[in-house]
Amino acid sequence: MTRRSAFRNVLLGALASAFAMFGTAYAGDAFDLSREQSGRIRAQKNEAAIAAIAKDFKFVTPGKFTVAVSPGGPPLATYATDAATVVGADPDYASAVADSLGLELELVPVAWIDWPLGLASGKYDAVISNVGVTEQRKEKFDFSTYRQGLHGFFVKSDSVITSIREPKDAAGLRIIVGAGTNQERILLRWNEENVATGLKPLELQYYDDEAASLLALSSKRADVIVQPHAQLVYIASRDHNIKRVGTLSAGWPDRSDVAIATKKGSGLADALTTATNGLIGSGVYAQILNRWHLSEEALPKSETNPPGLPKS
The missing domain is CATH 3.40.190.10 (Periplasmic binding protein-like II)
Known part of the structure; x- marks a missing residue:
């Protein structure tokens, strides 16, 4: 490699890094992708939601709401500017649900393909990661809707x-x-x-x-x-x-919703539906969607296991 070509490669690499940083900063004018998340919307404890948790349900970690999320990209879920913290609309929503249940949020980043097995095997309490309700998925999981697909x-x-x-x-x-x-x-x-x-x-x-x-x-x-x-x-x-x-x-001509996924029959779904409806009623839900420019995706109410996309 000549000195000139080596310099060219270094220069191109530096420019690529600069443009990437500029793009993140520019998007940051509308979206907060910082690790601190100072603008995150918090919620009050919801006693009705807590009471709806099945008596025999055991959280993965006592006192914590362990939630899997796939950092696929902003604004739903992505790594923050520290390249380690997961931020976005889904983490914000998970945080508000944890608040409603009187629990501390424990986010677990996972690859999208891995969430079904992890949830079925009890690695986490729920998945909040833009999961659409389908009839096939309902055979193994329960759903509490929280956004339109x-x-x-x-x-x-x-x-x-x-x-x-x-x-x-x-x-x-x-x-x-x-x-x-x-x-x-x-x-x-x-x-x-x-x-x-x-x-x-x-x-x-x-x-x-x-x-x-x-x-x-x-x-x-x-x-x-x-x-x-x-x-x-x-x-x-x-x-x-x-x-x-x-x-x-996504379900045209019918509506297709995005939902929290939980293990089928675990006894948590109704509590999460109650928590979501509490967030809708308090206005916290609308604030979260507005923060991430997703107000178009708001639901009028959450439902447990509504009709999903049919099996293909």
Whole structure:
């Protein structure tokens, strides 16, 4: 390696690090990703929720609410600027539920693929990590809902598209979507409906990564990007060049909710549902969602084991 090429590699590495730090700081204008989390919303003890805990339920660690979370990315759950502390909307919500139960929160970072086995084997009391309710999952776990499962329609900030609410609104549009995702499944049904009624078909586009998708949108090679709503909320706040024009339920045409998962029959689910409804009633729930720019995903009430996505 020549001295010039070595210097070039060092310079590129330094620039990459600088841009990464700048991106985090820029997003920090809207989202607090610090370890301290001084703005975290706390809750009062909820005696009704405590009373709803089954008498024979034993917490993994006495006095603590042990919760698994997968740090998949902001604003739901990610590592803070110290690269060790997990922060985000789900950790905030877990903290408020722990407060409601009069317990100390113990967060356990896990890989997404590992949470079902860990929960079934009793490694933690609950999973709060954007888990959607499905009929298949309900065979092994109980659920207490706490957010709507939404996908977002986002466009360039200067786009003439102002609203996408139903299939006809998307007719003829070039839409970026992930292959094999639930979003793609729904959009293919939208396309069938549009074509059957004589409207222009949707043009679905697929890219290998997020950066390529966003570049296609910014360069006007695509009109719309569809991803999980929370992800796009964060990107919009970070980049300031895309905007939301609609949301899509993950269970379209029905609603599909995100829930706390607990071991089936453990006796904790009803207590967590009661705790969540207490947070909704007190306003703490709305404050948490607003803090992470997710007010669109609010539920009017929590339910235990509602209908979930059907088995495929």
